[in-house]
Amino acid sequence: MKIIKSIDSLLNKIEGGILIFLLLLMLFMAFGQVVLRNFFSGGIVWGDIVLRHLVLWIGFLGATLAASGERHLNIDALTRYLPGRIRGVVATCSDVFAAVICFLLFRASITFIRFDIGNNNILFANVPSWCGEIIIPVGFGLLTVHFIIRAILHAGQALQKGSPA
Amino acid sequence: MSLWIIVAIIIVIALCGAPLFTIFGALALYLFYSSGMDMSSVIIELYRLTDMPPLVAIPLFTFAGYMLAESNAPKRLVNVAQAMVGWIPGGLAIVVLVTCAFFTAFTGASGVTIVALGGLLYPMLIKEHYPEKFSLGLVTASGSIGLLFPPSLPIIVYGMIAEVSIDKLFIAGIVPGILLISILGVYSVRKGVQAKVPRIPFVWSNVGATLKAAAWELPLPFIIVVSIYGGFVTATEASAVTAFYVFVVEVFIYRDLKIFSDLPRVMKESMLLVGAIISILGVALGLTNYLIDQQVPQRLFEVVQTQISSQVTFLLILNGFLIIVGMMMDIFSATFVVVPLILPIARAFNIDPIHLGIIFLTNLEIGYLTPPVGLNLFLSSLRFKKPMLHIVKSILIFIVLELAVLMVITYWPDLSLWLVRLSSAQ
Numbered sequence: 272m273k274i275i276k277s278i279d280s281l282l283n284k285i286e287g288g289i290l291i292f293l294l295l296l297m298l299f300m301a302f303g304q305v306v307l308r309n310f311f312s313g314g315i316v317w318g319d320i321v322l323r324h325l326v327l328w329i330g331f332l333g334a335t336l337a338a339s340g341e342r343h344l345n346i347d348a349l350t351r352y353l354p355g356r357i358r359g360v361v362a363t364c365s366d367v368f369a370a371v372i373c374f375l376l377f378r379a380s381i382t383f384i385r386f387d388i389g390n391n392n393i394l395f396a397n398v399p400s401w402c403g404e405i406i407i408p409v410g411f412g413l414l415t416v417h418f419i420i421r422a423i424l425h426a427g428q429a430l431q432k433g434s435p436a
Numbered sequence: 437m438s439l440w441i442i443v444a445i446i447i448v449i450a451l452c453g454a455p456l457f458t459i460f461g462a463l464a465l466y467l468f469y470s471s472g473m474d475m476s477s478v479i480i481e482l483y484r485l486t487d488m489p490p491l492v493a494i495p496l497f498t499f500a501g502y503m504l505a506e507s508n509a510p511k512r513l514v515n516v517a518q519a520m521v522g523w524i525p526g527g528l529a530i531v532v533l534v535t536c537a538f539f540t541a542f543t544g545a546s547g548v549t550i551v552a553l554g555g556l557l558y559p560m561l562i563k564e565h566y567p568e569k570f571s572l573g574l575v576t577a578s579g580s581i582g583l584l585f586p587p588s589l590p591i592i593v594y595g596m597i598a599e600v601s602i603d604k605l606f607i608a609g610i611v612p613g614i615l616l617i618s619i620l621g622v623y624s625v626r627k628g629v630q631a632k633v634p635r636i637p638f639v640w641s642n643v644g645a646t647l648k649a650a651a652w653e654l655p656l657p658f659i660i661v662v663s664i665y666g667g668f669v670t671a672t673e674a675s676a677v678t679a680f681y682v683f684v685v686e687v688f689i690y691r692d693l694k695i696f697s698d699l700p701r702v703m704k705e706s707m708l709l710v711g712a713i714i715s716i717l718g719v720a721l722g723l724t725n726y727l728i729d730q731q732v733p734q735r736l737f738e739v740v741q742t743q744i745s746s747q748v749t750f751l752l753i754l755n756g757f758l759i760i761v762g763m764m765m766d767i768f769s770a771t772f773v774v775v776p777l778i779l780p781i782a783r784a785f786n787i788d789p790i791h792l793g794i795i796f797l798t799n800l801e802i803g804y805l806t807p808p809v810g811l812n813l814f815l816s817s818l819r820f821k822k823p824m825l826h827i828v829k830s831i832l833i834f835i836v837l838e839l840a841v842l843m844v845i846t847y848w849p850d851l852s853l854w855l856v857r858l859s860s861a862q
Contacts (some may be wrong), residue, residue, distance in 0.1 A: 287704050290703070
């Protein structure tokens with residue numbers, strides 16, 4: 272259990288660090304674009320493309336943090352009223368489900384990105400498309416790992432006698 | 437037939453509390469797979485996110501809102517409002533409404549308002565001898581009251597899904613939002629008079645001092661509204677300016693947020709919400725596209741048409757339906773699932789998509805308060821350590837008032853649309 276928890280927090284640290292860097296980058300870039308456009312009549316042409324990809328990256332990294340913090344949006348109207356032990360079992364099941372779906376999405380995004388690399392698609396200038404897209408498989412991969420970790424932790428809690436999940 | 441079995445199983449899993457983005461993802465994967473397309477189509481749809489310019493506004497406004505909520509801005513703004521309207525009987529109640537609206541507009545009704553401001557305002561209300569039940573109801577109801585004001589996140593998300601101009605939606609929400617606050621304000625003043633709460637004498641120097649303390653934060657709503665209304669910037673550009681401005685103000689001018697301890701935490705916390713929203717948005721795009729491809733909205737419309745013929749009845753049924761949706765789902769998931777389905781139907785009944793957006797968001801705002809599963813009820817119950825039933829009783833009158841306003845908003849389209857026309861006529 273301890274090892275699993277430390278893997279989770281190590282991943283979180285890396286994800287959080289990159290997330291912070293990208294958010295700061297986005298903050299300054301977005302503001303810079305507005306200044307350039309309004310006062311110097313013309314922003315960087317590829318600036319908006321980069322910004323929108325940054326949102327994708329930030330979104331996926333935020334989603335991984337939400338997964339390990341169990342803060343994804345869900346319908347908890349019913350599970351709220353379950354007694355501790357059963358709630359743990361139900362939580363384990365929904366984690367396993369989430370992990371399976373994320374894995375399928377991971378596989379689908381590998382297919383997607385392979386296609387783009389094969390066609391030598393270009394994002395802008397000399398930057399190939401896959402550079403912007405790589406976060407999709409990476410993100411779903413990380414989400415799969417986080418949900419597996421959640422499932423193991425929840426299962427462990429449900430098995431422990433008497434302790435609420 | 438097996439389609440319905442699969443859908444039923446997925447709904448059961450959703451009710452077991454699985455993250456909604458995996459639910460939508462599962463549906464999208466299955467539907468694409470069963471219609472013979474490669475599963476990577478889901479990812480192609482997801483990648484369409486990067487073709488949507490308003491997307492950038494989501495993280496930037498959220499970040500700005502969280503920075504404000506985590507700084508001492510709530511305290512400074514409450515002080516200003518107190519100094520300005522504290523002399524009115526029921527003035528503090530108005531302070532609650534206005535400051536909560538301000539914060540909800542910035543934090544997107546994610547519950548931050550009740551947690552951050554409720555804890556500050558509820559004890560103040562009790563100290564000034566407002567009835568306990570009224571105070572609890574007011575603070576709970578105020579937790580979602582600013583949804584209609586820019587730069588509210590639900591408005592942005594609605595605009596992206598419905599493909600209507602977010603700038604126009606921002607403008608459309610202002611008058612209905614003010615109406616809602618005014619009605620609740622009038623009720624609160626009446627309560628204040630009845631309870632004979634003490635009034636704070638109006639002192640010019642107090643107003644001056646509190647204004648000066650909050651001088652950097654007060655212009656924010658005006659900057660956003662004026663710059664969009666005046667056509668200087670788009671909603672997306674406004675988000676960049678707002679986030680940068682709030683960053684400089686809270687980190688370098690007020691120094692409420694320490695760069696190395698507070699800032700990383702606020703960044704992660706706010707982007708966690710953004711991640712939760714964008715992950716749903718991404719997979720929902722595939723799902724929505726599939727539904728439109730299969731002409732599901734049209735078929736739904738044909739069914740609806742045989743039952744309902746007038747706009748008036750349609751709106752009434754729509755409202756009832758949306759309140760139930762608002763009770764079951766959070767505002768973002770509800771937008772992803774419901775808007776693509778109702779939008780074409782509403783269009784056929786001659787309802788402006790911008791007007792529909794305001795109706796939609798007002799409904800979900802009420803949904804936050806309706807038992808048994810309104811989110812605000814739970815947050816309030818946790819935050820103030822009161823039993824659910826007690827909160828529900830305290831909130832009933834507020835629900836009735838909001839429903840009355842909802843009716844006005846629904847059947848008086850010009851309330852939402854005249855300012856939009858005015859600004860686009862310029």
